[in-house]
Amino acid sequence: MSKTIAILTGGGDCPGLNAVIRGVVRSAILKRGWKVLGIEDGFDGLVGQPRFRTLDLASVRGILPRGGTILGTSNRGNPFQYPREIDGKETLVDVSDEVVQNFRAIGADALIAVGGDGTLKIARALNERGIPVVGVPKTIDNDLRGTDVTFGYNTAVGIVTEALDRLHTTAESHQRVMVVEVMGRDAGWIALESGLAGSADVILIPEIPFDLGKVCQAIRQRSAAGSRFSIVVVAEGAFPAGGDKVTQLSAEQNLGVERLGGIGQFVSHHIRQCLDMEVRTVVLGHLQRGGTPSSFDRILSSRFGVKAVELVEQGSFGNMVALRGREVVAVEIEKAVGALNLVDPEGDLVKAAEDLGVMMGR
Structure with a gap:
């Protein structure tokens, strides 16, 4: 059955975002014959008049080595706490109903949300509101649980x-x-x-x-x-x-x-x-x-994009793609954003640094 899927990139920009977009578009079109819509500027593109465009094979040609994101992004566009001017004062308001309505209006069957902890928390909440969502973990900080590593790091x-x-x-x-x-x-x-x-x-x-x-x-x-x-x-x-x-x-x-x-x-x-x-x-x-993503991040991002489309095909919503060992798998978004992936002060990496003579501040 033919589908129309939408993709957006939220939060800070990151090397590998364009590789994910390319992976989604090529996998969806070449293998399944689906249509792909690119939402512009993260969740901002679903507030007010929807901002989106059709992504075809030509639109993703040559973007694999490019940094940034061809769709644009925003780290201020949380629809559950959206800045609006009320009585001359900027106030945070809930516009999630507007986002759900706009998503349905553009005719998409599912949303692939690419982002870090904040973006995925929003994606999880929108999934609970009725938007079928698949997440893709992105952050240079590598602080997302559920995946061995995030692309961009x-x-x-x-x-x-x-x-x-x-x-x-x-x-x-x-x-x-x-x-x-x-x-x-x-x-x-x-x-x-x-x-x-x-x-x-x-x-x-x-x-x-x-x-x-x-x-x-x-x-x-x-x-x-x-x-x-x-x-x-x-x-x-x-x-x-x-x-x-x-x-x-x-x-x-x-x-x-x-x-x-x-x-x-x-x-x-x-x-x-x-x-x-x-x-x-x-x-x-x-x-x-900024700049060109490493070969590791290009490959990981491409695999994440392909897996995200596979999860949409399976109807496996509310999940995030993740790298576990050598395999790309699905994990629940809720488990990925419940707590941050932090360095263990007593772990092997810190111990190795201190054994090498590095002063860790203690």
């Missing part, structure tokens, strides 16, 4: 590792401490794995509140042993023991979403106070999200 780790390789030469030339702030709101996977791959001397992650005194002591010991420079990698969500995360905007100032940023400068300031060394801060920011 491998590319982000590679980008940070290359940056650390480059920073080593300038840090050594000028005998400086380089503090590199990377993404990782709640989970320190990017900081930890790129720090290991890039030979960082100190790695600070949200899962291990750090002791600045011990950080300074570790750098001082390196200097005394003849290493006149140090590389410190710090996740944006890392925080000192007994302290709080460093933010640019509070949740109250930013429509319920706390905006992190500044931990790199915070750590640099305290290192500069306790050590007689030059300290520089590098914030990699959105560099980690």
Whole structure:
């Protein structure tokens, strides 16, 4: 039976999104003869006048190596808490009924929602409201449970590792401490794995509140042993023991979403106070999200897209595709978003880092 399926990409952009879209379109059209609609700008495209377009084979030609998403995305478009101006004031309102009605109006039989924790929570709620949904896990933070790895993460780790390789030469030339702030709101996977791959001397992650005194002591010991420079990698969500995360905007100032940023400068300031060394801060920011996806992420994204179409064909809604070992399988969205996938402070990866002489902030 012929079907019309819709796909949207929500949350932050991420290498591999276009590969998922391509996988969905080619699998749906070539194997099943289905029609595919692309919803523009995440769930925003289903609020008000629906914004969508038909995706054919020509529309996905050449997008496999492209970063970003041809459909656009939004990390502010939660239909259950949607910003609208009421009496001259921006207020969060529930427009989910409007989204359900618009979805039905465009004639789609199912929705494939590609995104991270926030997007998939919305997808789960819309599935309960009657929209048949299949989820695809995406986040460079790798903080989604239910899947061994999310696409985009491998590319982000590679980008940070290359940056650390480059920073080593300038840090050594000028005998400086380089503090590199990377993404990782709640989970320190990017900081930890790129720090290991890039030979960082100190790695600070949200899962291990750090002791600045011990950080300074570790750098001082390196200097005394003849290493006149140090590389410190710090996740944006890392925080000192007994302290709080460093933010640019509070949740109250930013429509319920706390905006992190500044931990790199915070750590640099305290290192500069306790050590007689030059300290520089590098914030990699959105560099980690952009550019060409790695071969691993291209393949994983393509497999996720194909599996998502298969789940639609089976009527297996309310599920998310996931990588388990070498296989792509289906897991319940609810199990994937119930809790975050965090680094285990006593796990093998942290132990390996500490055995290699990396200072983990404790």
